[in-house]
Amino acid sequence: MDTSTTYMGMHLRNPLMVGSSGLTSTPEKVVACRDAGAGAVVLKSIFEEQIEKELGIMSGSSWYPEATDYIGRYGMDNATAKYLALFREASDRVDIPVIPSIHCFGSGKWVDFAAGLQDAGAPALELNAFILPSDPRKTGRENEQSILDIVSSIKKVVSIPVAVKLGNHFSGLSTFAGELEAAGADALVLFNRFYMPDIDIERMEVVPGANLSNPQEAQTVTRWISILRPQLKCDLAATTGIHDGPGLVKQILAGAGAVQVCSVLYRNGLGAMAPMLTFLTDWMKRHGHRSIESFLGSMAATANPAEFLRVQFMKASLEQ
Ligand SMILES: Cc1cc2nc3c(=O)[nH]c(=O)nc-3n(C[C@H](O)[C@H](O)[C@H](O)COP(=O)(O)O)c2cc1C
Known part of the structure; x- marks a missing residue:
């Protein structure tokens, strides 16, 4: 069984x-x-705030709350030099792709840092682009446009592939996904x-919630990977709630x-990771697939459109 695959042109x-x-x-x-079997890794994100602080262009008010937890732990000082060193050392020590990740919510001067990562030999970039739609003055379209602007700005300064990691709260995800692809995203x-x-x-305190996923959360991912696979040319990667071998196989069948x-x-x-990979190989053997390509996306919405588009429990027959 050959479990190798190509993601954004990387083996x-x-x-x-x-x-x-x-x-x-x-x-x-x-x-x-x-050593544990990963085919590739995405590095811990560096945050836009960290980069901009070093450029001296960040005002305290532009801090993004989601970042404070991470930044608290990973620090603000010399963040870009440290991140480049992390990328260089990590990629020197392994023979699998190491993909840097930038958390960003606006396109600014920090975008140039992406070029630094490319110069350091990054095979691709992942943009962790998240905008919490909590500002009542900003429309959904404006939030989407901010992410599209980030992708366009990054693609102007790098020639390596760029993946965009999204949350799942979009009112027109299919349209937006197509726009991201048109703006140059090589993967979602x-x-x-x-x-x-x-x-x-x-x-009476605000505390961290459940910050690890459960396997049921993967169902939303399966649905959307499957719906978007036939609509897009770019690669898709699945994340959230994938906890075991069947979960891994499912996402590939959907089109990840x-x-x-x-x-x-x-x-x-x-x-x-090892039992997940063993399951993948055993499943491929049982189903007569010699390569990932032979079943990638074979259960996407083109094959089962009605099932993936169904949202109501009409005539629900749940056991009680
Ligand atoms: C402690 C922790 C730190 C994370 N840090 C980042 C991060 O820096 N950048 C990012 O894009 N995602 C980050 N994530 C999100 C994960 O990469 C992943 O997308 C998410 O946890 C869903 O996958 P899972 O269900 O396998 O956990 C983090 C998740 C956890 C639990």
Whole structure:
């Protein structure tokens, strides 16, 4: 069985990637991901705020709340030099693609940093583009336009492939996905799962919510990968709720050329990847597939349009 695949033109020994997180924040951790079987890794994101602070163009008011947790842990000073060093050392030490990730919410001077990553040898970039639609003065279209502007600006300064990692709250996702592709996105990573706040009702405090996923969350990913696969030419990668071998196979059947995992590794350790890959090989054997390509997207919405478009429980027959 040949589990190798191609993602944004990069050769991957298998489609299982470790998603951007604390699991990929040092060269040692990246080596451990490679040793545990990962086909590629996405480095922990560097944040727009970190880059702009160094350029001296950031005002305190532009801080984006989602970033503060990460920045608190990873620091603001010399962030770009440290990030370039992380990328260089990590990619020198492994023979799998190491993809830097930038968290961004606007196109600014920080975009030039992407060129620095390309010069350092990055094979591709992942943009963690998230705008919480909480500003009542900004329309959904304006938020989408901000992400399109980011992609266009980045594509002006780099020639390497660029993946855009999105949340799942868009009112016209199919249209927007097509626009992202037209703006130059080489892959869409669906869907990011964000830091979640919760309320402690005894201490009357806002506290971190459940920040690791559960497998049911992958159903939204399966639906959208499957719907978008026939509509787009660019690659798709799946993220959120993929915790086991069947989950991995499902996303490839839906149309994901690569599958990113994170929560399952936080819960069960990097050793969780080996049984997923063994399952993939065994499943391919059982179903007579010698390559990933032979079943990639074979269950996408072109094959089963009605099932993936159905949203109502008409004549629901749930067991009680
Ligand atoms: C502790 C933690 C840190 C994360 N940091 C980042 C990050 O820096 N950049 C990013 O794009 N995604 C980040 N993520 C999101 C993951 O890459 C992933 O998309 C998300 O957790 C859903 O996948 P999962 O269900 O396998 O966890 C983080 C997730 C966790 C749990």
